[in-house]
Amino acid sequence: MDNLELQRHLDTEYRWGFVTDIEQDTLPMGLDEDVVRLISAKKGEPAFMLDWRLKAYRHWLTMTEPTWSSVRYPAIDYQTLHYYSAPKTRDSGPKSLAEVDPELLRTYEKLGIPLAERGALAGVAVDAVFDSVSVATTFKDKLEQLGILFCPFSEAVIKYPELVQQYLGSVVPYTDNFFASLNSAVFSDGSFVYVPKGVRCPMELSTYFRINARNTGQFERTLIIADEGGYVSYLEGCTAPTRDENQLHAAVVELVALQDARIKYSTVQNWYPGDAEGRGGIYNFVTKRGDCRGERAHISWTQVETGSAITWKYPSCILRGDHSVGEFYSVALTNHHQQADTGTKMIHIGRDTRSTIVSKGIAAGYGSNAYRGLVKVLATAEGARNHTQCDSLLMSPTSAAHTFPYIEVRNPGAIVEHEATTSRIGEDQLFYLQSRGLDEEEAVNLIVNGFCKEVFKELPMEFAVEAQKLLAVSLEGAVG
């Protein structure tokens, strides 16, 4: 393989890098209690919400940034960030698509978001998050007929305060970790979903996050509740415009599945990864956790992580209900100087709980890719089973893959299995495919897609297609 030619391919620039020129309503930079109060006031939140934010803020002040992960980055000065930014629109936000800023709609267009008619055709309801405030929601009526609540988080706080109060922080408390506490204090917006008893949500719910404002920390907060026997599949897809500065993102996602409920949460994350020299890119510190709170509850996390300069993310499942099931399917790709430290935690509490972990790490360029996972079986978890499979694919001699599996078993009847492999993309494989007429890029894509197949098959169809394209773009020529 000609290294120079490969390097040329490697230098594919971020395809979705553009900045939308929209007036921003931004608070001055820095963080103190007044900023927290101001955020809450701007959103017209009830007192319980401000109270919760303040408790989180005060707790956050006592915490320090975690250092146990393998990611390395310059210290973040939290006083130089902006903690609130919303697109300026008429008084209280648009009532329909016609009222949405056309510039914003064009941005979504470029991102290929199926809003409005395209959304209807694709059967996708989009709760589009532009920077921090949701600007458009479709399919609401149809969902409301089924009693499904799907709206921006800030709207849920006003419209369904009891549900928010009951479930917010019940999976990820505001004391959970440094980034989750920060999020709890200053979160701007996100999505809220409630699926009532026995209701199967007939469409994939989808939200697109996009970071746009300069130096604006993004603090999304999402809460999804599936009541007894409910089912929902939720898609989260992200792209962001090119930036030079690092941008902090600290999201929290909480899932609650009650008895016999099932939540499927799929993510395609494509935030700006920084340039070839490792300048810029998003810092992505995310806390995602699901609670199987009733018997036979089932939570699946599927993620395809190709973006961000730094990814720090461990979507987890608390298997509290007897016979509950947790799943984690992950593809994480790091190219250039990207760093990813990602994995999951499966906490087995109930009897006969089962969990499956399939992690596929791909490292190219100078990328560093770590799987970090915890399988914990408590004494109460009679008959618990876990199967973990953890594979790494190295695309260059300068890339790195690490695996940190932690296993704690307190019940002697539990069965916990761990398999791991590390391989290098082979010249033999490339030559074989090229000798059949595929060019190098096609060959690499085929090999990588084969490697990721077990994860891709867990994604909804249209998302799987997007994920494959994303890997192809992220890896153009990334063999060395």
Place this chain on the structure above:
Amino acid sequence: MLEIKDLHVSVDDKAILKGIDLTVKPGEIHAIMGPNGSGKSTLAQVLAGREGYRVTQGSLRYLDSDLPPFSPEARARAGIFLAFQYPIEIPGVANAQFLRSALNSQRGYRGEPELDAFDFLEFVKGRLAMLEIDDSFLYRSLNEGFSGGEKKRNEILQMAVLEPRLAILDETDSGLDIDALKVVARGVNALRAPDRAIILVTHYQRLLEYIVPDRVHVLAEGRIVRSGDRDLALELEAKGYGWLNLRNNCEEPFIP
């Protein structure tokens, strides 16, 4: 179709082929035989464009073009196919997906429309039936967990799907049982056409009981030391390579 003149090839600065002359015309089948380490596989690899196989002297022409500057995929698109001696495993990639990608890539290059999933399936099932290979082959990962014989059959299936103009079979017959050998023979005989040529690289003449070559060449120590018709293969079988009075030069590494 293929014209090789005084071809010298080095791998890692070690000379493997030391002056090959070979002309293959459309419609012909040539068998290249020879002991291990004689350079047979090197010749196959250099035709397919494997990196690291450096032409240091002589010429290699295919359809009136000098071959060396072309990438493996460009050669494949121009109709060259190499059946690998040791086919490579690509986990997670379904055979059908791979075959369709490869075929469409080649069709696209030739300006032909791509085959959609349905047309492709119909086409490939015809090929499977012809070769008497089970349909389940399509849905397995490319060569992953295949037995040696299955891998070789899969190479022949690929050849039958891609319909090359020049097919090189690198010891496709070695290690095969009689049934698999017949699959190979069926594939080659079906491909036999006035505008195609086939080169069989083989250690034994067994395959030649099923495929009758037009020419047989014996390669030893990087040179073609004898050429003849089918009878040469039979003679070799009867008398062994020792009959050719080769200096058995053990410095020559075995290049797969």
